[in-house]
Amino acid sequence: xxxxxxxxxxxxxxxxxxLDLSLSAGxxxxxxxxxxxxxxxxxxxxxGLESLDEGRLILDDNDVTNVPPEKRGIGLLFQNPVLxxxxxxxxxxxxxxxxADVSSALKEVGLEGFEDRRCxxxxxxxxxxxxxxxxxxxxxxxxxxxEPFSAVDDxxxxxxxxxxxxxxxxxxxPAILVTHNQKEAKSFSENIIIMREQEPKD
Amino acid sequence: MVLIPALIFxxxxxxxxxxxxxxxxxxxxxxxxxxxxxxxxxxISGDYAYLSIIDGLLNSLGYAALTLVIALPLGWSLSSGIHxxxxxxxxxxxxxxxxxxxxxxxSGVMLGLGILLGIIRISPVFFTMWWMPAVPHIMLATPFVVxxxxxxxxxxxxxxxxxxxxxxxxxWHILTKIRIPLLRGPLIxxxxxxxxxxxxxxxxxxxxxxxxxxxxxxxLVDQLMARPGFDxxxxxxxxxxxxxxxxxxxxxxxxxxxxxxxxxxGMF
Numbered sequence: 001x002x003x004x005x006x007x008x009x010x011x012x013x014x015x016x017x018x019l020d021l022s023l024s025a026g027x028x029x030x031x032x033x034x035x036x037x038x039x040x041x042x043x044x045x046x047x048g049l050e051s052l053d054e055g056r057l058i059l060d061d062n063d064v065t066n067v068p069p070e071k072r073g074i075g076l077l078f079q080n081p082v083l084x085x086x087x088x089x090x091x092x093x094x095x096x097x098x099x100a101d102v103s104s105a106l107k108e109v110g111l112e113g114f115e116d117r118r119c120x121x122x123x124x125x126x127x128x129x130x131x132x133x134x135x136x137x138x139x140x141x142x143x144x145x146x147e148p149f150s151a152v153d154d155x156x157x158x159x160x161x162x163x164x165x166x167x168x169x170x171x172x173x174p175a176i177l178v179t180h181n182q183k184e185a186k187s188f189s190e191n192i193i194i195m196r197e198q199e200p201k202d
Numbered sequence: 203m204v205l206i207p208a209l210i211f212x213x214x215x216x217x218x219x220x221x222x223x224x225x226x227x228x229x230x231x232x233x234x235x236x237x238x239x240x241x242x243x244x245x246i247s248g249d250y251a252y253l254s255i256i257d258g259l260l261n262s263l264g265y266a267a268l269t270l271v272i273a274l275p276l277g278w279s280l281s282s283g284i285h286x287x288x289x290x291x292x293x294x295x296x297x298x299x300x301x302x303x304x305x306x307x308x309s310g311v312m313l314g315l316g317i318l319l320g321i322i323r324i325s326p327v328f329f330t331m332w333w334m335p336a337v338p339h340i341m342l343a344t345p346f347v348v349x350x351x352x353x354x355x356x357x358x359x360x361x362x363x364x365x366x367x368x369x370x371x372x373x374w375h376i377l378t379k380i381r382i383p384l385l386r387g388p389l390i391x392x393x394x395x396x397x398x399x400x401x402x403x404x405x406x407x408x409x410x411x412x413x414x415x416x417x418x419x420x421x422l423v424d425q426l427m428a429r430p431g432f433d434x435x436x437x438x439x440x441x442x443x444x445x446x447x448x449x450x451x452x453x454x455x456x457x458x459x460x461x462x463x464x465x466x467x468g469m470f
Contacts, residue, residue: 049364069367082365086383095369095379131365138369 001025001174002142007045007055014198015041019055021193023142026172028165030185033195039178042195043144046176047076059141075140077148081127083119089130090115096137108167109133125156132164136171143168143175149184161187216448223441227434241438245446250436251425252414255443258422259450262401265418269339269400274393276340277347284348285355302348305341310405313338318409329412338406343396350395354388387461394458398451419447 002023009015015038023029031039044050046057048069057065064072083092089111090102106114109129114122122130128148135143145164149157161184168175177188185192223242225235248254253261280302287295305313317337321328328334362384366376382389404420411421426440 047364047368049367069364070370070372073370074368076365076368078361078365080361082359082361084362084380084384086386095366095371134369 001027001060002046003056003058004046005056005058007042007057008053009038009041009045009050010053010198011041016195017198023174023176025174026169027174027191028168028189029176030189030192031176031178031195032180032182032185032192034197035180037195037197039195040146043076043146043176043178046142047074047144048072049076073139073141075135075138075143077128077131077135077143077145079147079150081124081131081148083122083127083130085119087119088115089117089119089122092119092130093134093137096134097139100137105133105137106130108136110163125152125160128152128160129163132167136167136173140173143173145175145177147178147180150180157184158187219441219444219448223438223445226438229434238438240435242442244435245426245439245442250429250433250439251417251422253417253422255419255422255446258417258419258443259446261416262418262420262447262450265333265336265339265407266397266400268333268336269343270393270396272336273340273343273347273396274389277344277351277392277396278389280344281348281351281355284352288356289360299348299352303345306345310338310342310403310407311409312405313341314406314409317406332416334412335407335410335416335418336400338410339400339403342403342406343399346395346399347392350388350392351385354385358384390461391458394454394461398454398458401447401451401454419443419450423447 002021004019004021007019007021008017010017019042021029031042033039041050045052048064048067048071052065055065056063059072059074084095087095089106093102093105094100102115103112106112109132111126111129111133114126114130119127119130128151132148148164149160152160165188167173175188177185179185179188223245224237224239226238226240228234228236244250245255248257251258280298284295284299284302287298308316317334321334362380363376366380371379401418402420403418404424407418407421408424411417414425417425423440423443426436426443429436429440431437
């Protein structure tokens with residue numbers, strides 16, 4: 001499915017070096033580690049929002065290292081739910097897929113009847129569910145989750161995580177979760193990758 | 203304490219113009235004035251100039267529309283380009299940013315003169331092109347468009363565009379469905395400012411307006427003011443033209459204020 005070979009990335013310091021990672025169909029991986037160790041940057045590199053300094057990204061046996069994000073078919077959920085407030089919930093979902101069955105998508109994430117809601121009136125948890133539904137409507141080959149539940153309380157976080165796992169399992173969508181929370185990492189997947197902070201760049 | 207003198211300072215010239223448009227001098231042994239709409243009537247009928255103020259207003263609006271149609275996309279493109287260079291950490295971002303401000307560094311008259319000399323070198327045929335006076339308007343309005351759009355683009359959460367990219371939206375759809383709607387407010391303000399800049403521009407227009415048929419409102423005011431003042435209706439007519447220009451730009455600025463987001467100071 002996804003293979004990362006010898007990936008390196010640095011800004012003012014090395015974030016990761018010679019990193020290898022693979023993700024097979026339907027698999028889930030948790031990425032954890034201290035702040036600034038490059039977890040988010042790695043996700044951004046996989047999504048195509050950042051380029052790797054070195055290394056290759058193979059997706060379904062195709063080298064996508066230099067493929068722009070819109071052509072990779074990888075979904076990404078940011079830490080804060082990114083919704084477009086000039087569109088209602090249905091409008092946001094149709095960005096993921098123009099002829100989307102919005103009602104079913106909302107039902108899947110437990111937001112039945114939310115089609116006409118204004119995005120600014122949604123709670124944090126609801127907004128993240130809409131963002132999840134939209135990302136899934138685009139039928140991504142892989143879903144990347146960058147601490148998507150960190151802004152909600154513990155109880156809601158557990159519920160959202162559980163629901164997300166159920167949906168991913170049902171769809172068979174492979175996913176990588178970045179989190180600081182060990183418990184969340186363990187709940188999400190059996191495979192947990194711990195990233196360490198690299199030495200300063202020479 | 204400061205508000206009253208500030209209001210007097212800002213409003214008194216405007217009130218003086220309106221007042222002067224409504225008063226005609228009567229010469230007798232002592233000069234006296236009477237209140238009348240004669241100045242407005244002669245301004246509308248165009249008795250003292252090549253054009254009436256309505257024709258002048260239509261000319262001004264025509265040039266303003268042309269300015270809007272060109273300056274707004276041009277300013278958008280420049281702002282997007284500068285913003286993109288900034289995001290990439292390019293050293294060219296700052297020079298390009300400064301370059302867009304250059305037309306503001308010289309006066310309108312100099313700009314008009316430069317364009318005049320430039321078109322003589324290219325082809326004198328351009329003298330007969332009615333759109334020539336719009337060129338400096340576009341050059342002067344574009345920096346303002348950039349100053350309004352660039353900070354708005356900088357303020358925008360990059361995740362909004364990145365999410366759209368990840369959702370596989372094409373560049374066209376990102377522009378039309380995301381970027382333009384999200385920057386609707388600053389775009390409307392920039393458009394209104396571009397129109398207002400064009401409406402009020404005098405120096406370059408004065409140089410480049412080659413026939414009375416192209417007269418804009420500010421040029422018309424100047425022409426009326428330049429007429430011999432022995433006819434008591436000349437000054438009120440000029441002031442009526444000035445009042446109309448003032449009202450038009452005032453309405454435009456009020457409209458701009460209506461669409462300006464709270465705390466949106468731009469970069470002036």
